[in-house]
Amino acid sequence: MAVSVLAYLYLVFAVVIFVLGLVQNSTIKLPQILQDTLLYGKSRGKRNEWTVMRYLEIPKSYFRYFYAVGIVANSAHLALAVQAYVFGVPPPAIYQQVVSAVSAEQVTTDALGTLLCISLMLIQDLRRLYECYFISVYSKSTMNLLHFLLGFYLYITFGWTVLSEAPSLNTAPLQHLHIGLITWYHIVGVIMFALASWQHQVAHVTFANLRKTEGKVRNYAHRIPRGGLFEYVSSPHYLMEIIIYLAFATVVGLRNISVWSVFVFVLLNQAVCAILTQKWYLDNYKTYPKSRKTLIPFIY
Template sequence: MIYRFSSLTHMYSSASLFENICLLYHISGIFFLLISFYFKTINKWSLHGKNLFITIEEDERGHTYKFYTLKKKIDDIIISKAYFSHFYIVGLIVNSFLLFQDFIEYSKNERNGFYYISLTNVTLQIHLIRRLLEQLFVVRTTSKSFMHIISYFLGISFYVVTPFSLRHNDRIKYSLLTLFSLTLFVCGNLMQCDSHVRLARLRPQGGKKSDILYKIPYGGLFYFISCPHYFSEILIYFSFLTLNLNFMSSLNFTMVFLILIKNGIQTHKWYLKTLPSAYPNKNIYLKVKYI
């Protein structure tokens, strides 16, 4: 009895520590993202892909003062966008550990530990597996597809913290809200998968042609939304929020929402700047900007 009480006390103190870390991380991340809307340098550090490439090209115009030279050295620390797969690998490792730990712990005290495994973490696991497979076998990166090193570390840290932020070990109770959340999760994943396939088709597979920046995507939700892959990600994380209604999940959703809205704004500007004659098209009145 004393051992069990000590074990529970240790679990509670560890949970409180991780909760405080997650809280501090999300508040700091949200603050960083909010100021990135107004400060060009911080905004650039959070960009990736074509948005970062265009920004770098613009910054190559003549500046000679020392501060700019130092700033440019930091700005030039970029890596391939192919390393996006690291995010999902890290997320899967952390999330798998939590799921396994929960199952073992609750199986000791309950007949069926599955009833106490966090449903949010189960759906997150499915999402991470799908995103990793897409990144490895669907997404086509080019020599101009890269991200800033700060954006990389932000992504790694996000997928370390998110499994802890979404963890919820109360006994699973199925309701209309649960059904809505799971339906939204499935729809969001299907929409995102379709959008990523359409984006991948814009880049020829293999050869030097893969270095060509892709054209304006068409078909599916691209007829109605500027960035349906971002919009569907917002829906997926909103489903996590409705599955796990608490303050930490709301912070997690807010952070995802800000990241994707900011990327959507940059993508929308890229379309208008790079292909103004083709975008927006005649269906502009149906387009939802920035997502």
């Protein structure tokens, strides 16, 4: 079964990040240069030596640019897909060449699932950009430029990843799109996305309120978050991010290896972040609730 080149890249990135993350969480410590590359924010902790990677550090608040780029990219992907599937107008030749170059050479997803998936990602981009500007309170912590570029890769290529296993964009109007195509996995995926997005924003509001008093930012210190899902896991925001991408994969169906590879990438990446976050809390707060799991309530 042919798999798109984008899927291979996502899986390679996922494995590398996961292995390095597990090593970092073990008794074996990575060299400082790899720690500077892998870790960011509070999980990085105190650094004992200087490395050249510090020249490549940028503010963590630059996360907002991921979503701004994602809005532009996914709006374009969605507009061109709607133009093709609904109105029968093929996209520009250069765009079709890119889709062809990354194609998995198999159609596993219907047109409706394709449009739904890209639409949900666009909604995700819009919501996260709103959170970055109007909810989140960022400290002066930094991240490595490689994290930044990896984020750009995700948000720019997501639409092409979905289209790599979608019906041809050279199609007659509504040939692949009609009401009868609505399936249980479309409905389940949309519901999962809505619920996870809601709880994802609740978690970020909770984080922001830890640094506010009467609606104004008073400090940038880290504190123990409480309430809601934080009573069960240390990183509900990472759990909800995983569920959001699971919703994307559900919407396109079980056979779309390319989108499921994106889910695996997000799953392993967020799992590593959650593991390192749990370790940081336990190392820095003697009173941290021992009953809180790392990522999955009551389980892990």
